[in-house]
Amino acid sequence: MGKIALKDIYLPETATAVAIRQLTPTEKCFEFKLDSGKSLGHMPGQFAEISLFGIGEAPISISSPPHGEPTFEMGIRQVGSLTGALHRLSVGDKIGVRGPYGTTFPVTTAMKGKDILFVCAGIGMIPLRSAIKYVLSHRKEYGKIHILSGTRTPAFRLFSDELEQWGKVDGVRLLETVDQPDDGWKGNVGVITTLFSKISFDPKNTVALIVGPPVMYKFALLELRKLEMSYANVYVSLERKMKCGVGKCGHCQINGLYACQDGPVFRYSDIAETREAI
Numbered sequence: 625m626g627k628i629a630l631k632d633i634y635l636p637e638t639a640t641a642v643a644i645r646q647l648t649p650t651e652k653c654f655e656f657k658l659d660s661g662k663s664l665g666h667m668p669g670q671f672a673e674i675s676l677f678g679i680g681e682a683p684i685s686i687s688s689p690p691h692g693e694p695t696f697e698m699g700i701r702q703v704g705s706l707t708g709a710l711h712r713l714s715v716g717d718k719i720g721v722r723g724p725y726g727t728t729f730p731v732t733t734a735m736k737g738k739d740i741l742f743v744c745a746g747i748g749m750i751p752l753r754s755a756i757k758y759v760l761s762h763r764k765e766y767g768k769i770h771i772l773s774g775t776r777t778p779a780f781r782l783f784s785d786e787l788e789q790w791g792k793v794d795g796v797r798l799l800e801t802v803d804q805p806d807d808g809w810k811g812n813v814g815v816i817t818t819l820f821s822k823i824s825f826d827p828k829n830t831v832a833l834i835v836g837p838p839v840m841y842k843f844a845l846l847e848l849r850k851l852e853m854s855y856a857n858v859y860v861s862l863e864r865k866m867k868c869g870v871g872k873c874g875h876c877q878i879n880g881l882y883a884c885q886d887g888p889v890f891r892y893s894d895i896a897e898t899r900e901a902i
């Protein structure tokens with residue numbers, strides 16, 4: 625019985641690419657459909673292990689909100705062998721999927737009834753999109769919403785068509801910035817933390833979700849501390865090299881914590897004292 629269970633956790637199920645669109649020069653959005661016809665059953669913040677036969681497997685965040693259908697979306701940056709091969713997929717091609725795995729943003733618990741601050745830096749937008757879309761489709765259950773988004777250049781804005789729609793929803797304030805503008809950019813220029821001075825929110829009634837490149841966390845957390853926000857109300861998602869995704873191999877350890885099971889979403893107050901976490 626134990627042996628079968630152990631084998632099962634490494635056994636991917638198949639899914640088919642049903643839509644693929646280019647998001648930026650380096651990222652594509654894939655819509656996959658589980659061949660079983662079942663829903664993936666994820667919640668915002670979780671990831672799945674995606675595999676291609678003969679090439680390998682990698683953890684990828686689920687970027688769509690839960691909706692009970694057998695389809696789900698992923699935004700994938702082309703960096704190496706697996707993600708390169710995924711970028712060469714066509715509609716109708718098959719992949720392997722294990723998951724969903726990991727912890728979730730607290731959309732049904734700590735975030736309920738609160739104002740929400742989303743801090744989406746670079747491809748941090750990919751996992752946060754699932755939470756943003758969840759919150760917008762349950763709009764009445766949350767207070768005011770601030771969405772801060774920052775990218776290197778305007779060409780790297782992810783889900784730019786959706787950003788515009790989100791900014792039009794009642795009670796939602798969307799602010800964007802880029803590190804380097806192009807000729808057509810009329811918005812803010814500077815790193816994402818420069819947007820904090822442009823918004824006002826009640827730190828006692830706000831839950832912040834922050835996802836982005838490792839270097840950004842320290843500065844974003846310092847800004848929130850200056851605004852007297854408690855780290856108990858701040859959630860981050862940490863990326864670590866992963867293999868099994870299910871707490872068996874130890875590859876993703878952060879001082880005794882397993883990023884694949886204790887994370888990837890952590891309440892920051894729980895890891896603020898953990899060396900090498902941020």
Ligand SMILES: Cc1cc2nc3c(=O)[nH]c(=O)nc-3n(C[C@H](O)[C@H](O)[C@H](O)COP(=O)(O)OP(=O)(O)OC[C@H]3O[C@@H](n4cnc5c(N)ncnc54)[C@H](O)[C@@H]3O)c2cc1C
Binds near residue numbers: 671
């Ligand atoms: C929980 C989690 C969620 C993720 N979500 C997404 C997502 O939504 N979209 C997305 O595009 N990527 C995501 N990633 C990163 C993704 O897993 C890696 O880019 C992928 O494993 C690279 O595989 P590869 O075979 O293409 O690259 P490889 O050929 O293995 O490596 C190419 C280069 O990328 C570096 N690299 C490999 N893996 C990682 C990693 N995990 N983190 C940082 N650098 C790495 C290598 O050091 C090397 O320099 C996530 C990672 C984690 C842990």
Ligand code: FES
Binds near residue numbers: 871873883
């Ligand atoms: S990836 Fe194997 S223990 Fe986390």
